[in-house]
Amino acid sequence: MSSQLTPFHSQPVFLLGFGGVGRALARQLIAARELHLARRHLRLEVVGIADSNNIVFEPTGLDDATLHSLIAQKDVGQKMSAPAIQQGLTPLEAITHLPPNSIVVDTTATDHIVPALLAAKVAGHAVVLANKLPVAGDLAWWDTITPSRARWETTCGSAMPVISTLTTLLDAGDEVSKIEGSLSGTLAYLAAQLEADKPFGDAVREAKRLGYTEPDPRQDLGGRDAGRKALILARMLGYRIGMDDVSIESLYPASMDNLSVDEFLREVDSLNEQMAQRAAALTTGGKKLRYAAVVQDGKCELKLLGADPNTKLGAIQASDSIVVFTSKHFSSNPLAVSGRGAGQEVTAMGVLGDIVSLAIG
Numbered sequence: 001m002s003s004q005l006t007p008f009h010s011q012p013v014f015l016l017g018f019g020g021v022g023r024a025l026a027r028q029l030i031a032a033r034e035l036h037l038a039r040r041h042l043r044l045e046v047v048g049i050a051d052s053n054n055i056v057f058e059p060t061g062l063d064d065a066t067l068h069s070l071i072a073q074k075d076v077g078q079k080m081s082a083p084a085i086q087q088g089l090t091p092l093e094a095i096t097h098l099p100p101n102s103i104v105v106d107t108t109a110t111d112h113i114v115p116a117l118l119a120a121k122v123a124g125h126a127v128v129l130a131n132k133l134p135v136a137g138d139l140a141w142w143d144t145i146t147p148s149r150a151r152w153e154t155t156c157g158s159a160m161p162v163i164s165t166l167t168t169l170l171d172a173g174d175e176v177s178k179i180e181g182s183l184s185g186t187l188a189y190l191a192a193q194l195e196a197d198k199p200f201g202d203a204v205r206e207a208k209r210l211g212y213t214e215p216d217p218r219q220d221l222g223g224r225d226a227g228r229k230a231l232i233l234a235r236m237l238g239y240r241i242g243m244d245d246v247s248i249e250s251l252y253p254a255s256m257d258n259l260s261v262d263e264f265l266r267e268v269d270s271l272n273e274q275m276a277q278r279a280a281a282l283t284t285g286g287k288k289l290r291y292a293a294v295v296q297d298g299k300c301e302l303k304l305l306g307a308d309p310n311t312k313l314g315a316i317q318a319s320d321s322i323v324v325f326t327s328k329h330f331s332s333n334p335l336a337v338s339g340r341g342a343g344q345e346v347t348a349m350g351v352l353g354d355i356v357s358l359a360i361g
């Protein structure tokens, strides 16, 4: 039977955010049309796309030529332009016009989008998040978004199956007593450089030059992004905590917050000696230097530590992310998920997997 004659489920999808991840997602979604039809008898219909300026909205679905055109416009830095553009419509208002049982996908990096997500949940739509902020913000947001018809796999290590693994353990009644993770590629790189006796300032400037850091490297060095990932895992364990309860070791002092980026990049050398001493103390006896999250006994902590090289956290390649679950069923040999923990294409793939799993769910 030809694919045209195969009955299929048409699934409306509304994309909030059309940056690097959002556009990679749209490209992958179009490329996977035949696959979805063949494997799942599914057609994902993009009914709307919102960026920070505009919404293109067509409840019966935007055709692929329009999607390609919108991707191409944004790729070259233009504003979205299409017949279906809805001047003045906000994401929150658009939610009220969605077809029933839509999937709303957040690939923004803002918490301004949260009211739209909450409205979507209240209206019975499903939600997929690449954006960490809605699940690392108010507990009330967490309580509304996560209990059902929601996926947030890529908030914690891109497409690595961290959230789905933990969900399976918890749903099956396993008792997870500890989660350890190296959740920031940037901080893992810096730890590896320190372990190799590279001066901290040189390592920070090199990481920035290689594009491993945010434009302001303090956003990485402060550990908050890795802290949000750890908080999401802690909340999945049932910890009723927020970012203020997460103990985060910053790799620079708060007194350097008021410097410009250039000043910081010059003055970061003042931290060389203390960081070298710290690294030496933590790596005695052949231990490996890691910037790690530890979620255990109701506490969530991120810090530099020395990991035994025979453990999964200690053995991981510096460029990879890892999350290690110790549980009743995985005690002497904890369960680890590791691999590439960042990148727009791989993140988009994880988001697409979440969408399909909700669509066929």
Ligand SMILES: NC(=O)c1ccc[n+]([C@@H]2O[C@H](COP(=O)([O-])OP(=O)(O)OC[C@H]3O[C@@H](n4cnc5c(N)ncnc54)[C@H](OP(=O)(O)O)[C@@H]3O)[C@@H](O)[C@H]2O)c1
Binding pocket: 016, 017, 018, 019, 020, 021, 022, 050, 051, 052, 053, 091, 107, 108, 109, 110, 112, 113, 130, 131, 132, 154, 155, 156, 157, 158, 341, 342, 343, 344, 347
């Ligand atoms: N890249 C990775 O490796 C990775 C891994 C895991 C998770 N993530 C997460 O994925 C998300 C997207 O990352 P990205 O690299 O694609 O970011 P990005 O390129 O900065 O894209 C963000 C998009 O959100 C849009 N936006 C901002 N405010 C909005 C609003 N109020 N309403 C609607 N849209 C709004 C922006 O609009 P404009 O286009 O108009 O600016 C832009 O299209 C982030 O939350 C990030 O943390 C990324």
